[in-house]
Amino acid sequence: MSNSEANNRKTINKVAIVGGTHGNEFTGVYLVKKFDKFPELITRPSFETSTLIGNPQAFQAARRYIDTDLNRCFAKSDLENSELSFYEQTRAKEIAQTLGPKGNSKVDFILDLHSTSANMGFTIILVNNDPFNLQLAAYLSSLDPLVRVYSSIEPGKENTFLRSLSNFGCCIEVGPIAPASLKGAIFQKTEALIHATLDYIEDYNNGKLLSNTYPLTIYHYLKVVDYPRNEAGELEGMIHPQLQGRDYQELNPGDPMFLTFDGTTIYYEEEATVWPVFINEVAYYEKGVAMCLTKKEIVRE
């Protein structure tokens, strides 16, 4: 960004770290618990950091949610609709009161911690295309090849994720890890990414990052692909063994995609190369999503 752009930007005074937006994504929950025990870890001179457990009831039950997916409850109209009374709909309104409201949030930056059973490494999910968020994502992805940047932003479509309460922020999506469990190596690396994010914000507030640029590659959401199913909607196949775990790898026309239970291979038959992500994410079976196809954009080498 140019200096004039930078001068127009506001300082980040309040940061919120959210874990357990999905109750069975333990990495975020136990990192938040750690930070609550050792608040000096997330303390920086130029801003305040608070923490929040997104869905405490679902965490107690070791489930993604109680009634409905909390991370789809942040549409502005839903937050204003007093008739919605599922646990997560009520909880979303509470969270919006604490961190939001959308467009005029009490916190300047939300870091939402998620985990996945897919082999997503350490994915930074963009909340919007604000230059600050893009630059932070570029910086974090420069630290490790397993840190990648994913954008599910669809022009003209409202973002209904928790992280959308604030203009600055991102989600960190880590995997592969089974729901309701922890992996030491992932826990440590996620924590390191959080520290890198907070340090980055500190430097930004102190005007130290104005001339820095980093390479940036963004994987842009194209569409979802469902599993093979019968007319009743029941599964008839699974991710092909040759595709399992190959998130962020090229999928080319003619490559195996699914294996049906009776042993038939289903191939990827479209014309363009794509880069699938969230392959075989457990929580997406019920959403009709076997994977998300993305297009790889090298923004800066």
Add this chain to the structure above:
Amino acid sequence: MSNSEANNRKTINKVAIVGGTHGNEFTGVYLVKKFDKFPELITRPSFETSTLIGNPQAFQAARRYIDTDLNRCFAKSDLENSELSFYEQTRAKEIAQTLGPKGNSKVDFILDLHSTSANMGFTIILVNNDPFNLQLAAYLSSLDPLVRVYSSIEPGKENTFLRSLSNFGCCIEVGPIAPASLKGAIFQKTEALIHATLDYIEDYNNGKLLSNTYPLTIYHYLKVVDYPRNEAGELEGMIHPQLQGRDYQELNPGDPMFLTFDGTTIYYEEEATVWPVFINEVAYYEKGVAMCLTKKEIVRE
């Protein structure tokens, strides 16, 4: 076994394949659904094969169980206790009526299909030390180094697992796989093991296996180890990254075992080498089990 032993043994006339004893262990459920669609796959000339979904309500909910773990509901006294009315306690009585009763079962062989988030490969879990079961386990483990034999039999303690309804049988425990999901490679290999089991029973019924012996190594259950926890019972650490995924590998005195959230390594400090299994199994967090320690016994080279 000797010919005289063999002559005393009864033919196996009825085999039951059970999937979904835990509702979120999809591999077994979808294999059973496949066999129901293609019954010729599990048909053999000398015996009948039936199938059963253990916990259909839990499968619909994509959860391990509704009220309590079905696979701990098969104590004889519980099956006879009319006051126990949790869904799984009632379901266990239904299953015992279909397959059992214990000690006088309607089926001769139960194959119970399970999956785990731990790196257990393809584990044959013994139901008892009957020579037929041991010989079958030895045969199956001769097919692939990832097929191993685990025994949790404790002398004098009743087996309360579903598979205990019949004297002949075993559990096949496959992983690593996240709950409520499928992996193509694991699905295919589990199916191959089922076919190998059925073919073995067919040969046994036809008297073809009398002189065969196979190498046999058994990993015997010693005890469970819980995660580090605080006084309130909350987790304070996780499996050490150096132990994660190392099921069936030696754990020696001085080896790292846990990593606490504040970064302290906890070492294995007992005197004997052990072989941990079910390391970081998701469903065991609530049972206070971080892993099961075993002792390796080479029965026959």
